[in-house]
Amino acid sequence: TQSTGTQPHKWNTCHMWGLGIYFATDPSKSDIYVSDLNGKKKVPKGRKMLLCQVILGNAQEMSVLKSKNEMHDTVLPPKGCDSFYVKAVSTVPKDPTGCALGVMRDEVVIFHPYQAYPRYLIVYD
Secondary structure, eight states, X not given: OTTTTOSOOOGGGSXXXXXXXXXXXXXXXXXXXXXXXXXXXXXXXXEEEEEEEEOOXXXXXXXXXXXXXXXXXXXXXXXXXXXXXXXXXXXXXBOTTSOBSBOSSXXXXXXXXXGEEEEEEEEEO
16 A cells, blocks of 8 residues: 555656665755645645755766666666765656656665754745
8 A cells, every 4th residue: 555655656756776765955946746645746835945064975877777677776876886876967868758867956875864964934925
């Protein structure tokens, strides 16, 4: 079931760079994912975002996937790395089915919650 996490997921709705905790260097990227408790994406007032300090350690830098499933089920970064730093590309390539293989805004993916420290809760409209 959906509540236990056993519901199959779709490629375009989740973890392009693995099963990690995602952060963005640009708040407009994070704002895309704001939703209310019912999952509605359009939250006109009282939007909330955490400003976090994220410790990357030794980050593997990436920018474009070779295929949409290349990193999809990754649960840890490669040996010797602590996180992923995904650099934006000016033109995001797509695979033959239309799935994006890169991002337009930088992203950071960590795999351990202790790598992030929430500093501020920002409430905005």
